[in-house]
Amino acid sequence: xxxxxxxxxxxxxIETIRYYERIGLLPEPARTAGNYRSYGEAHRTRLAFVRxxxxxxxxxxEVRSLLDLADHPERECCEADRIATRHLAQVEEKIxxxxxxxxxxxxxxxxxxxxxxADCRVIEAxxxxxxxxxxxx
Amino acid sequence: xxxxxxxxxxxxxIETIRYYERIGLLPEPARTAGNYRSYGEAHRTRLAFVRxxxxxxxxxxEVRSLLDLADHPERECCEADRIATRHLAQVEEKIxxxxxxxxxxxxxxxxxxxxxxADCRVIEAxxxxxxxxxxxx
DNA sequence: CTTGACCCTGTAGTTGCTACAGGGTGCATA
DNA sequence: TATGCACCCTGTAGCAACTACAGGGTCAAG
Numbered sequence: 001x002x003x004x005x006x007x008x009x010x011x012x013x014i015e016t017i018r019y020y021e022r023i024g025l026l027p028e029p030a031r032t033a034g035n036y037r038s039y040g041e042a043h044r045t046r047l048a049f050v051r052x053x054x055x056x057x058x059x060x061x062e063v064r065s066l067l068d069l070a071d072h073p074e075r076e077c078c079e080a081d082r083i084a085t086r087h088l089a090q091v092e093e094k095i096x097x098x099x100x101x102x103x104x105x106x107x108x109x110x111x112x113x114x115x116x117x118a119d120c121r122v123i124e125a126x127x128x129x130x131x132x133x134x135x136x137x
Numbered sequence: 138x139x140x141x142x143x144x145x146x147x148x149x150x151i152e153t154i155r156y157y158e159r160i161g162l163l164p165e166p167a168r169t170a171g172n173y174r175s176y177g178e179a180h181r182t183r184l185a186f187v188r189x190x191x192x193x194x195x196x197x198x199e200v201r202s203l204l205d206l207a208d209h210p211e212r213e214c215c216e217a218d219r220i221a222t223r224h225l226a227q228v229e230e231k232i233x234x235x236x237x238x239x240x241x242x243x244x245x246x247x248x249x250x251x252x253x254x255a256d257c258r259v260i261e262a263x264x265x266x267x268x269x270x271x272x273x274x
Numbered sequence: 275c276t277t278g279a280c281c282c283t284g285t286a287g288t289t290g291c292t293a294c295a296g297g298g299t300g301c302a303t304a
Numbered sequence: 305t306a307t308g309c310a311c312c313c314t315g316t317a318g319c320a321a322c323t324a325c326a327g328g329g330t331c332a333a334g
Contacts, residue, residue, distance in 0.1 A: 002280080002281075003280090003281070004279090004280065004281080013322080013323075014281090015322075015323055015324075016321085016322065016323080018282095018283095019321075019322060019323090023321095032330095033330095034281080034282090034329080034330045034331070035281080035282065035329080035330085036280085036281055036282080036330075036331095037281085037282090045264065048264065048266065049263055049264045052263050052264070052265075052266050053263050054321085056238060056241060056242065056263070057238060059320080059321090060320075060321070066259075066260065066263060069257070069260055070260045070263075070264065073253060074253060075253065076253065077253060077256070077257035077259070077260065080257050080259040080260050081246060081247070081257075081259055083259075084242060084245060084246045084259050085246055085247075087242065088239065088242040088243065088246060091235055091238055091239050091242060092239060094235055095232060095235045095236060095239065098228055098231055098232045098235065099232060101193060101194055101228055102225065102228050102229060102232065104193060105193060105221060105224065105225040105228060106225065108221060109218060109221045109222055109225060120206070120214035120217050120218075122203075122214070122217040122218055122221050123203065123206060123207045123214065123217050126186055126189050126190050126193070126203060126207075127182065127185065127186045127189070127207065129185065129189050139311080139312075140311090140312070141310090141311065141312080150291080150292075151312090152291075152292055152293075153290085153291060153292080155313095155314095156290075156291060156292085160290095169299095170299095171298080171299045171300070171312080171313090172298080172299085172312080172313065173299075173300095173311085173312055173313080174312085174313090191290085196289080196290090197289075197290070
């Protein structure tokens with residue numbers, strides 16, 4: 001499989017694939033006579049793992065740890081659970097923040113009376129933090 | 138006011154203040170004899186506006202537009218409302234994505250039976266996208 | 275034998291900061 | 305007067321996680 005095929009097969013940008021190789025997430029594949037990268041099924045599986053993890057919001061370093069575990073099936077797997085659990089907590093925190101943000105924005109918006117910026121509620125609210133309820137960050 | 142004071146007054150990192158000046162979000166302040174930046178109340182207000190906007194998740198370019206409107210009170214303010222509304226939509230979309238993500242993660246996690254990585258549900262699920270319900274991204 | 279799609283390396287850009295290195299300023303204290 | 309210390313200056317490089325070239329090489333079809 002050439003890199004373009006792998007790209008299409010996994011929905012990953014070609015540049016991204018080469019980037020993953022450079023940072024050591026993907027192993028260096030064999031090369032053809034013309035110096036083209038040549039991938040097999042194992043590469044596709046591994047890249048899919050990486051992409052899926054990234055879509056779920058794991059950082060590259062977390063993906064590295066998860067891959068490391070996947071590569072060593074004889075190890076304890078608690079680490080994977082720990083990484084995922086910590087990540088879940090972060091996602092939940094982020095959701096909370098965004099909900100606060102959404103409420104703040106909703107409160108600010110929609111009061112445009114089509115007038116001049118001088119009377120704009122949005123601009124006014126942005127300048128004056130004390131008008132806020134929630135503590136965004 | 139010296140930069141350190143402005144930093145404390147607005148809860149903004151000194152490097153960040155200088156960065157905002159460099160990219161033109163804050164005007165260049167007057168300088169003292171010793172070449173120290175010297176800020177006034179107007180600078181503090183403007184920086185507070187910027188920080189507040191950033192905390193609400195507006196991009197630098199959006200902040201630039203909003204500042205531009207704030208600087209021209211004779212203009213129509215609909216643009217501000219438009220920017221904020223678009224941003225609200227983005228925030229709502231992001232919340233939706235994260236909720237999907239959270240559900241996905243919850244489903245994956247917590248099935249660790251303390252065994253070996255070979256049997257790990259987390260790693261298994263990461264490798265196999267077809268186990269997912271939602272369409273994260 | 276040339277066209278076009280594909281691939282290669284290497285480097286620089288993106289966003290929004292943050293972190294130095296290597297120096298200067300200004301005020302209090304010994 | 306010296307010196308210590310907190311603070312400030314410029315300029316550049318780093319972070320995450322890619323993305324986007326520039327400037328070239330490969331390969332199959334027509």
